[in-house]
Each structure stands twice: as structure tokens, then as C-alpha cells.
Amino acid sequence: MKHLPTVLIVDDSRVIRHAIAGFLADYPVVTVEAGDGEAALEAYARYRPALVTLDITMPEMDGLAVLSELKAVDPDLQVMVITALKDEQTRRKALALGADDFLTKPVTAHQVRDSFESLTGKIGMVQG
Amino acid sequence: MTETDLHFFIDSTMSYFEETTGEAAQPGIPFLKGRDPLVRDFSGIIGISGQRKGCIYITASRALLNQLAQCILNRPTISREEMKDLAGEIANTIAGNVREAYGSTFMISVPVVVEGRAKDIVVPQEPPAFVIPFTWRDCEASLVLSLTP
Numbered sequence: 001m002k003h004l005p006t007v008l009i010v011d012d013s014r015v016i017r018h019a020i021a022g023f024l025a026d027y028p029v030v031t032v033e034a035g036d037g038e039a040a041l042e043a044y045a046r047y048r049p050a051l052v053t054l055d056i057t058m059p060e061m062d063g064l065a066v067l068s069e070l071k072a073v074d075p076d077l078q079v080m081v082i083t084a085l086k087d088e089q090t091r092r093k094a095l096a097l098g099a100d101d102f103l104t105k106p107v108t109a110h111q112v113r114d115s116f117e118s119l120t121g122k123i124g125m126v127q128g
Numbered sequence: 129m130t131e132t133d134l135h136f137f138i139d140s141t142m143s144y145f146e147e148t149t150g151e152a153a154q155p156g157i158p159f160l161k162g163r164d165p166l167v168r169d170f171s172g173i174i175g176i177s178g179q180r181k182g183c184i185y186i187t188a189s190r191a192l193l194n195q196l197a198q199c200i201l202n203r204p205t206i207s208r209e210e211m212k213d214l215a216g217e218i219a220n221t222i223a224g225n226v227r228e229a230y231g232s233t234f235m236i237s238v239p240v241v242v243e244g245r246a247k248d249i250v251v252p253q254e255p256p257a258f259v260i261p262f263t264w265r266d267c268e269a270s271l272v273l274s275l276t277p
Contacts, residue, residue: 013213014210015201015214018201022202059238083224084225085227085236086227087228087234090227104225106147108147
């Protein structure tokens with residue numbers, strides 16, 4: 001049986017995690033969720049996702065620290081940052097740490113799907 | 129707080145509803161918060177540090193959060209926990225979005241959410257707190273700002 005690629009959705013808001021999972025429901029992927037930075041690193045180690053959507057403002061360990069750790073172990077991992085922090089400094093910092101796309105909340109289904117298709121197209125992941 | 133500050137927050141709040149649901153919210157006239165309690169069913173509170181200090185909170189009815197969550201999640205049944213979560217997420221998004229104007233020295237905390245059992249949410253007497261009332265789909269909510277200049 002062919003394994004579907006995994007997308008890890010990281011956000012401390014359960015509503016946002018479920019919304020993003022819903023946006024990606026038509027693609028042949030499995031989504032898994034994490035509600036904080038430490039849980040994100042544990043989920044990455046367990047599921048080895050092809051793509052991560054990553055919030056920044058989270059308890060315990062913020063998304064930029066998670067991004068740094070993920071890119072250190074897997075530079076090819078596709079990371080879509082989805083954050084409320086709408087300032088240029090944060091965008092630059094995230095991109096400098098290796099984020100592959102940077103979206104600001106509130107995000108629409110259209111924005112997330114466009115980014116998903118662009119990022120997964122780069123790595124030849126199966127499209128819906 | 130200046131008039132410009134108020135406009136940043138009004139714009140951020142209105143944009144949130146417009147972009148999330150395609151339906152605009154209607155802002156009311158801002159006023160100074162008095163001693164009267166201002167707490168609806170769920171309130172999402174964000175602490176502010178850095179160049180500005182204080183807090184902001186959004187307080188909204190169950191009806192507003194229920195309808196908003198239905199739009200976001202595209203399903204009819206919304207749990208109490210999801211409404212509570214959404215109150216925090218609205219506050220987080222509004223506060224995070226105003227960094228477009230203030231920059232990264234406007235540091236925001238993760239949200240704290242309280243249910244409306246509290247008699248009020250205590251904000252410092254100085255500087256004075258401003259209330260921005262608004263409605264969305266005829267449901268009332270308020271954004272409260274208590275920030276140093």
C-alpha cells in the first residue's frame with residue numbers, strides 16, 4: 001500500500017489547526033497536528049512530514065525556534081509559516097531561518113492551497 | 129493612546145472579520161472605559177510588552193463566536209472549547225496584525241481566555257483604557273485597549 005505524504009499543522013489554536021486541515025482535505029495527504037513548539041518537534045520526529053505549517057506565537061517554544069531546529073535537521077523540509085505577526089522584521093527573520101513561504105493571519109483557504117501547491121510542486125509531492 | 133492608535137486597531141479588527149468571513153463588521157464610536165464591567169461570554173486577552181506596555185482584550189458573545197467558528201470551520205456544530213479558543217485567536221490576530229504599523233517592538237503574549245464568570249477584567253486605571261465597540265451579524269463585541277503611549 002502506498003503511503004500518503006504527511007502534513008504537520010502546528011498552531012496553538014485548535015480552531016486554526018482544524019481550519020487548515022479542512023483547507024487541505026481535498027489533497028491526498030495525511031494531516032497531523034501539534035499545539036505547541038515542543039509537540040511540533042516530537043510530531044516531526046514521529047511522522048517525518050513532507051510539509052509543516054507553522055505558527056510563531058505559541059507557548060513554551062515559539063515557531064521561529066521550531067523552524068530553526070527543523071531546518072537544522074532537515075533543510076529540504078517545506079515550511080509554510082502562518083502567523084498573525086504582520087511586521088516586516090518577523091517576515092525577514094522567518095525567511096532567513098529557512099521558511100519557504102510566509103502567510104499572515106487571517107488566512108483564506110485559497111491562500112493556503114496556493115502556497116501548498118507551490119511548495120509541494122517544488123518537491124514533486126502528489127497533487128490533488 | 130492617540131486617534132491614530134485607535135484607527136490601527138479598528139482597521140485590524142474590521143479586516144479580521146472581512147478577510148475571515150467576507151462579511152464586514154460595523155465599528156461603533158470608541159469611548160473611555162469606566163468602572164462598569166465589560167465582559168461578555170468569552171474574552172481573549174493579550175499582554176503587550178516592549179516599547180508599548182499593557183494589554184488588549186476582545187470580549188464577545190457566544191452567538192458571535194459560534195457563527196464565526198461555523199464560517200471558519202464550515203460545519204454547524206461548534207463546541208464551547210472551540211468558542212473559547214477562537215476568542216483567544218481573534219485577540220492574537222488583531223494584536224499581531226497591528227505590528228504592521230508598530231513593528232516588532234510591539235511584543236504580544238500568547239492569549240489568555242476567560243469565560244464570562246468574572247465580574248470584570250481588571251485593567252490599570254492609568255493610562256485610560258479605550259473601548260472599541262463593534263457588531264458583526266448583529267452580534268455585539270468590544271475590543272478594549274489599555275496601552276502606554
